[in-house]
Amino acid sequence: MGPAGDGFDPECAIERDASRLPSVPALSSSPTAYPGCCLALSAPLLQRLCSLLPPTPSLTLSIGSGAGLLEALLLEHHALNLIGVDVHPTPNRYLPCTHHRTVPGTRFLEPLAANAPAWLFVYPRRVALVEEYLDAYGKGSVERVVWIGPRADWDDYKGCFGRGWHVRLESADELGGRAWELVAVARRMHA
Numbered sequence: 001m002g003p004a005g006d007g008f009d010p011e012c013a014i015e016r017d018a019s020r021l022p023s024v025p026a027l028s029s030s031p032t033a034y035p036g037c038c039l040a041l042s043a044p045l046l047q048r049l050c051s052l053l054p055p056t057p058s059l060t061l062s063i064g065s066g067a068g069l070l071e072a073l074l075l076e077h078h079a080l081n082l083i084g085v086d087v088h089p090t091p092n093r094y095l096p097c098t099h100h101r102t103v104p105g106t107r108f109l110e111p112l113a114a115n116a117p118a119w120l121f122v123y124p125r126r127v128a129l130v131e132e133y134l135d136a137y138g139k140g141s142v143e144r145v146v147w148i149g150p151r152a153d154w155d156d157y158k159g160c161f162g163r164g165w166h167v168r169l170e171s172a173d174e175l176g177g178r179a180w181e182l183v184a185v186a187r188r189m190h191a
């Protein structure tokens, strides 16, 4: 955050001028692979993801946002309050500084997670990243974790959500995505 606490990320030099950000593509109804996003995107899938995330002003933290294309689409078309986090030096291309944070290395966590009711992990690389966030901030504001990745990877991740979480799985192809991708929605259960 910048010195004025304004959400400005001083490490995010390229995107200071929002008008210089690349424009986001217009999505079609069928899943399409774009450079800068591991997940194939379509308009129906974007709509579904939006419905899984809380409306503004509740914060969604996208952890490992990469180039930020999916996040920029969610911001542009659905006006969510969403911040993407990635590792410095950031691969971010699409998110303005006001919606992006960096951590100094892959073992670091973004403390905003404590105040975010929703976390999004799209193609995270390490199971331990999800575990570490849940260990550090899983008893904070978070109510919902949306994990998206290859169906084949889910077996490695499902153990992150033990007692205290209810997980629903949605096949991405039923939502407008690719057949081998899975959307897992974990909701925190309250005693």
Ligand SMILES: C[S@@+](CC[C@H](N)C(=O)[O-])C[C@H]1O[C@@H](n2cnc3c(N)ncnc32)[C@H](O)[C@@H]1O
Binding pocket: 036, 037, 038, 039, 063, 064, 065, 066, 067, 085, 086, 087, 091, 103, 105, 106, 107, 108, 109, 121, 122, 123, 124, 125, 129
């Ligand atoms: C496989 S990429 C997926 C990127 C993007 N979500 C996508 O679907 O295209 C995983 C991303 O997680 C980021 N990452 C790794 N450790 C991280 C951490 N501790 N905090 C935030 N991002 C992290 C990597 O830099 C990388 O951009």
